[in-house]
Amino acid sequence: MKAWATLAGIAAAFVALPLLMPGGTLDLYPLAGARFPLHAGFVDLATTVLVFGLFALGFNLLFGHTGELSFGHAMFFALGAYATAIYSKGFDVTLGPFHPQFAGGSNGLVALALALGSAALWAWFLARLIVPRSSGIYYSMITLAFAQVVYFIAFRWSELTGGEDGLQGVARPDLPGLPSGWLGDSLHVYIFTATVAFFAVALNLWIVRSNFGSVLHAIRENKARARFLGYDVDKYRVNAFVLSALFPALAGWLWTYLQQAINPDAGSVDYSGRVVMMSLLGGINTFAGPILGAFVYWDLQNRVSGLTKYWPAAIGIIFAFFVIAAPGGIGSAFEALQRALARRSRGDDGPRAGQLAAGEGAAP
């Protein structure tokens, strides 16, 4: 699809999203009861979908586009979120003889720079350690284990991070060009998040469609051949890792302002796993699949958790079903439909739809 068409579609989806959430005006399955014109609860839910969509989109830069499954991407989400929260709350810690302290700041852009910077540094360090030494499921196990380091530091370093309870009462930032306190209600937070998310999605699309993105696809399909073509495969893998860490960090920045609080769960295996599930449900071989997956995941969670407190089991079963029967996710079904329509309008046979979409044997 043309880039502008993809972006226009995503912009339209972002506008419609708050209305599609459970209880929204356009809700297709109104199990949740009454419909409200615009209700703060589901606007916040829509914001959550965007945050996690961005998170999953970054994750998929590795899994879908480079073919490497990181099972620890929540660490970058947590880093971005904690950098934001600690910057706005300030800190006063004891490090041996030193007492670094900071009163706290309200500039959203400084928080953003800190969020992206800390995630990029940690990602670069980890990638240099992991990438030359592992691949395949070994890589997945190692990323999962290193994510626990971030999780436990957030959990244990109470002085800085608030420990198990985390940090509450994070003030929403001042933004250049907007009146102070503009981010006061759910709808404004949604508009702000959607705007940031839109530009991040555009950047992601540009990366995927660039020459750099093509090399990542080559690495996904066949590492050895990519190397024979003269590409420094490990260097590309390191760069992909760092880039894919920036989107979760950005999502963490947005998430902290939405929640106005953060706790160590943000860096847990549970969060890493959620993003893996979202990406696969939505479709890892399609560009917007992970965003679609975030919508499906939260929509599902919202409905099922109203019915039973054992809702993770339902999500686990649906996810396991997709892994076995439809590894291409929902997005690949859309793509197959799109190809079928295009073939019809061209009136020729074209490449057989379903070859890629079936996902059977297709490299992730």
Next chain:
Amino acid sequence: MLHQFSDQLFNGITLGMLYILVALGLNIILGLMGVINFSHGAFFMLGAYVAYTLAPHVGFFPSLLLAALAVGLLGIAFEALLVRPLYKRLPEYTLLLTYGTALVFEQLVRFVWGDDAVRYSGLPDWLSGSVTFGDFSFPVYKDVFLVLVTIAILAVVWLLINRTNVGVIIRAGTRDAQMVQILGINMPLTFTLVFGLGSFLAGLAGALAAPVYAIIPSLASQWIILTFVIVIVGGIGSFWGAIAGGLIIGILSSLMELIYPPAVELTGFIIMGLILLIRPRGLFGVEGLFE
């Protein structure tokens, strides 16, 4: 100080023994089939819960064996029904599938046994006391029985792998499963049985752990991550690797309790980072596997 040290050392050895059993099961499966079972931690947890439920009714020793057998059979069914269809795909898909099922197992346990920790009772009297050496005292079950039983199990597994025909198939299959299949060995059956064996070991470890540790639904995710770390430190597919990794992580993380308590949970990850720097294939990693 010396008492604290000896207490923590023995805590570490006990923990290490259980780590070894869980990691060995995961490692044999990983070495032979090249897939990771994320639900392995859930199998460990199920072993603990089943032993907890059975022990007051059937007695201590039968409960150990029944729990391990139940989890072993579950592993066989699990492999045959869910994992097998994925062998023709990339191993990542098995990791994803078993992640999904781990969520289901955890909720199942919450549903059946509740959210809170359950307390094990059913340890026979002769195992509940302590033995004393001078002014050191050691709980019989934790410091003596559990360690001796684990060593006995490891000896049996070692003999199985190194001195039987099944062991020859497992070792050859770890090198090249396709070639062994071509030689006329029924590899799908071997895979299923080995998956069952690995699950049996996890279930047994859970049953052995039940009298010592709090039995809670979050056991599964705690243990699976540590098991990954142990496998990475010890080396994928290696018998001695699982033993070395389990003991090192168990003992050092327990001793960290004396040195710097907030870093206890980090110990394993720090060791893993160092091992990756020095010897990426792990202490006993087999050359050519996963490289």
